[in-house]
Amino acid sequence: MAEVIVPVGPQHPALKEPVNFKVVADGETIVRLELDVSYNHRGIEKAAESRDFVRVVPLLERVCGICSHSHTTVFTKGIEEAMKLTIPPRAQYIRTIVAELERMHSHLLWLGVAAHEVGFNTLFMWTWRDREAVQDMLEEMTGNRVNYGTNEVGGVRRDLTPEQIQAALKRLPKLEERLAKYAEMVNAEETMLLRFKGVGHLTKEQALQLGAVGPTARASGVDYDIRRDDPYIAYADIPWKVITDTHGDVYGRTLVRVGELQQSLEMIRYCLQNLPAGPIRTAPPRAAPRAEILTRYEAPRGELVHFIRTNNTDKVERLDIRTPTLANWTSVAVSLVNQNLADIPVIVAAIDPCLSCTSRITVVNPKGRHVGEMTWDELSEHGREFYRRRGRR
Amino acid sequence: MSVLKEMFENLTHKPATILYPKEKVPIPPAFRGRIAIRDEKCIGCSKCAVVCPTQCITMVANERPVEVKGKTITRKKKPEVELFACIRCGLCEEYCPTDPKAIYLTNEFSGAGTDKGVVVK
Amino acid sequence: MDPILLAVYILVFPGFVFLLGYAFLFEFLDRKIYARMQNRVGPPLVQPFADFVKMLGKEVIDPKGVDRRAFDVAPILALAAVMTAFLYVPVVASSPLAFQGDLVVVLYLMTIPTIVLFLLGWLSRNVYATIGGVRAVTQMFIYEVPFYLAMLAPALMAGAAGGWSVSGIVAWQQHNLWFAVYQPIGLVVAIIGLQAKLERTPFDIPEAETEIVAGPTTELTGRRLALMKLTTDVSLVVGSALVAALFLGGPLLPWTFSPNWLGWTVGFVVFLAKTLAVLLVLSSIKAATGRIRIDQLNDIGWKYLASAAVLQVFLALLMNYYLVGANA
Numbered sequence: 145m146a147e148v149i150v151p152v153g154p155q156h157p158a159l160k161e162p163v164n165f166k167v168v169a170d171g172e173t174i175v176r177l178e179l180d181v182s183y184n185h186r187g188i189e190k191a192a193e194s195r196d197f198v199r200v201v202p203l204l205e206r207v208c209g210i211c212s213h214s215h216t217t218v219f220t221k222g223i224e225e226a227m228k229l230t231i232p233p234r235a236q237y238i239r240t241i242v243a244e245l246e247r248m249h250s251h252l253l254w255l256g257v258a259a260h261e262v263g264f265n266t267l268f269m270w271t272w273r274d275r276e277a278v279q280d281m282l283e284e285m286t287g288n289r290v291n292y293g294t295n296e297v298g299g300v301r302r303d304l305t306p307e308q309i310q311a312a313l314k315r316l317p318k319l320e321e322r323l324a325k326y327a328e329m330v331n332a333e334e335t336m337l338l339r340f341k342g343v344g345h346l347t348k349e350q351a352l353q354l355g356a357v358g359p360t361a362r363a364s365g366v367d368y369d370i371r372r373d374d375p376y377i378a379y380a381d382i383p384w385k386v387i388t389d390t391h392g393d394v395y396g397r398t399l400v401r402v403g404e405l406q407q408s409l410e411m412i413r414y415c416l417q418n419l420p421a422g423p424i425r426t427a428p429p430r431a432a433p434r435a436e437i438l439t440r441y442e443a444p445r446g447e448l449v450h451f452i453r454t455n456n457t458d459k460v461e462r463l464d465i466r467t468p469t470l471a472n473w474t475s476v477a478v479s480l481v482n483q484n485l486a487d488i489p490v491i492v493a494a495i496d497p498c499l500s501c502t503s504r505i506t507v508v509n510p511k512g513r514h515v516g517e518m519t520w521d522e523l524s525e526h527g528r529e530f531y532r533r534r535g536r537r
Numbered sequence: 538m539s540v541l542k543e544m545f546e547n548l549t550h551k552p553a554t555i556l557y558p559k560e561k562v563p564i565p566p567a568f569r570g571r572i573a574i575r576d577e578k579c580i581g582c583s584k585c586a587v588v589c590p591t592q593c594i595t596m597v598a599n600e601r602p603v604e605v606k607g608k609t610i611t612r613k614k615k616p617e618v619e620l621f622a623c624i625r626c627g628l629c630e631e632y633c634p635t636d637p638k639a640i641y642l643t644n645e646f647s648g649a650g651t652d653k654g655v656v657v658k
Numbered sequence: 659m660d661p662i663l664l665a666v667y668i669l670v671f672p673g674f675v676f677l678l679g680y681a682f683l684f685e686f687l688d689r690k691i692y693a694r695m696q697n698r699v700g701p702p703l704v705q706p707f708a709d710f711v712k713m714l715g716k717e718v719i720d721p722k723g724v725d726r727r728a729f730d731v732a733p734i735l736a737l738a739a740v741m742t743a744f745l746y747v748p749v750v751a752s753s754p755l756a757f758q759g760d761l762v763v764v765l766y767l768m769t770i771p772t773i774v775l776f777l778l779g780w781l782s783r784n785v786y787a788t789i790g791g792v793r794a795v796t797q798m799f800i801y802e803v804p805f806y807l808a809m810l811a812p813a814l815m816a817g818a819a820g821g822w823s824v825s826g827i828v829a830w831q832q833h834n835l836w837f838a839v840y841q842p843i844g845l846v847v848a849i850i851g852l853q854a855k856l857e858r859t860p861f862d863i864p865e866a867e868t869e870i871v872a873g874p875t876t877e878l879t880g881r882r883l884a885l886m887k888l889t890t891d892v893s894l895v896v897g898s899a900l901v902a903a904l905f906l907g908g909p910l911l912p913w914t915f916s917p918n919w920l921g922w923t924v925g926f927v928v929f930l931a932k933t934l935a936v937l938l939v940l941s942s943i944k945a946a947t948g949r950i951r952i953d954q955l956n957d958i959g960w961k962y963l964a965s966a967a968v969l970q971v972f973l974a975l976l977m978n979y980y981l982v983g984a985n986a
């Protein structure tokens with residue numbers, strides 16, 4: 145059979161977010177992959193430059209629908225570093241609780257999506273049902289199921305009452321039991337094992353070379369977790385361990401995520417039981433001194449990096465967001481080659497892609513070695529011109 | 538095949554689905570719902586309009602004497618919220634200086650509508 | 659049989675009208691069981707029928723460069739084939755249309771929807787549909803051999819008394835044990851093969867939603883899609899009824915009832931019970947598995963299913979020689 149180009153996306157049932165691959169396939173085997181991730185550029189980095197530190201936090205919360213707490217925590221952490229603030233331990237613990245709950249709901253969501261990609265809808269429905277418990281906990285503590293609105297520069301906005309803590313602790317045993325069941329299921333379900341084992345393989349060398357992060361890297365045996373290697377908020381005080389695996393395939397990534405789910409649950413329990421007393425915020429100064437900060441965070445999908453430049457005002461001069469999905473994309477392009485066409489969804493889903501957070505555009509002129517940005521007018525003119533040319537063809 | 542047992546158990550159990558318009562989930566007290574304004578408490582300080590991340594709060598002219606810290610002053614403005622631009626972050630409530638809050642988030646969660654220009658006064 | 663009664667048999671009961679109603683009920687039950695196993699609510703009773711009516715009223719879109727007439731005819735052909743197949747499957751008692759060798763005709767007619775799917779995929783000029791069509795045919799070559807062998811093993815064993823007719827094989831089981839007892843391996847292979855034939859999880863490879871959108875039916879709209887969905891439902895009924903007839907003794911019980919109407923009523927109830935039991939098994943398989951890949955199906959199909967089916971045929975021949983041969 146000759147080579148066929150199979151377009152996947154920007155609208156495709158497997159990937160709910162806009163991304164486009166042109167998969168060049170020979171029969172059912174993938175030869176290579178052309179990637180286009182810039183479908184949903186929202187200009188958040190630019191928008192962040194025009195808002196002060198109070199108003200920018202709700203904006204950054206909306207970079208990603210799932211790791212919303214990650215983006216605000218990494219940002220406030222960076223600004224607090226620039227302002228040289230000491231954050232009260234109670235605030236740090238509350239941040240940790242929300243962060244780990246977020247990791248749990250993200251990983252449970254992933255487990256369901258991965259099962260759905262291989263057509264195993266029963267597990268999909270069950271994990272999403274049990275994910276509701278996590279979402280309910282988040283709703284009780286923060287007032288919303290996503291976009292928690294917990295962080296602000298200088299601490300957290302809402303304290304936890306003893307009733308809320310008790311209610312959350314009561315939910316944990318049921319969740320623990322379900323997690324144990326899922327841990328058993330991912331090892332016992334024949335059809336899932338058939339589709340996960342040996343699929344999308346990434347060696348340790350490849351993972352390091354391509355800069356894979358998060359569970360994708362840890363499943364390939366890279367022992368790297370920002371929570372341990374560059375501890376922030378309360379992670380240094382909590383007993384937990386980094387989950388790694390040596391399979392390097394989708395199965396390995398599943399094992400890592402299920403392991404992390406169980407670790408997260410323990411961390412949440414520890415934090416809730418050992419929540420230090422005291423204030424939940426310190427009053428921050430209005431402006432941050434001139435500084436350049438690179439701040440890192442272990443989001444559910446991997447290492448999240450914000451580069452922040454402040455300039456003595458109450459706004460950031462430049463904010464650059466490197467989402468974990470962007471770091472993992474190249475590993476997808478590599479691990480897809482020579483795989484079966486049927487494995488595209490599951491290999492892509494295995495890095496837990498979050499595409500709208502990843503979309504960005506940089507103009508590169510290869511002749512003049514010039515890298516720059518476009519103004520809004522240039523961009524809209526480019527868009528009109530692009531579609532005009534397309535229409536003519 | 539470890540799912541078989543649970544599958545058949547589920548056949549005998551009630552589904553986990555909550556049939557929304559007929560049944561409702563309990564709303565936690567901390568829930569951030571639809572925005573509301575207590576006009577009789579508002580002193581027209583504009584803090585909410587300044588802090589709002591989406592700038593959905595506008596201050597409109599409305600003159601009325603109000604009491605602040607025992608003194609009577611004349612407030613010049615009052616807030617109006619463009620409902621469907623509100624992201625329910627709760628910053629306005631947090632920055633509102635009155636007690637009880639003149640602008641606050643209720644527990645009401647259902648906010649769908651067809652009129653885009655709804656304004657909360 | 660009286661020509662008017664025969665017309666009623668074919669057109670109303672237990673022919674086409676009953677078949678269509680039962681097909682909608684089957685889809686409803688399939689979805690409901692699937693949903694309840696997943697702890698969901700599932701659709702209301704008339705949902706499949708409502709879907710069908712709604713789709714009939716939808717606009718029919720012709721993709722660019724597609725042979726419109728072929729596209730129109732193909733779903734009708736598939737539906738007609740499976741509905742005809744149902745006429746030879748005993749529902750209340752032996753089918754009045756039965757003739758020697760009708761089992762082969764039924765199996766042949768049940769293959770037509772797969773061929774039509776391939777045709778639709780090929781006609782669609784859409785890469786997802788083409789891949790889906792090619793997968794449908796590839797899958798057919800894998801499951802068809804073990805499925806046929808498993809379905810023909812009862813015919814072999816029933817021998818001349820059965821006359822290679824579905825009704826004949828059912829009648830044979832009235833005097834002997836069910837074939838599920840004689841040929842348990844055959845029953846398992848037949849159920850797995852049926853699941854593959856109906857393209858249900860774990861064998862929904864041709865229409866894998868997350869991979870190739872809707873496979874061969876991607877470009878179908880309006881009444882074409884409605885008819886293809888109905889074909890799937892009818893195939894589900896015919897397949898279940900065929901397995902019930904060949905392995906579970908069909909509508910007949912070891913006892914005969916008089917008058918005739920009582921026998922038919924009992925037969926009909928037995929038919930419903932057995933087909934629903936087969937459906938429950940099929941739905942459980944659907945809920946308990948994920949989708950496998952076509953190369954994995956190839957391995958499983960040829961290594962295990964085909965060997966099991968051949969073994970079953972061999973055992974059937976041996977049993978013929980020792981057990982049945984001794985009686986005859």
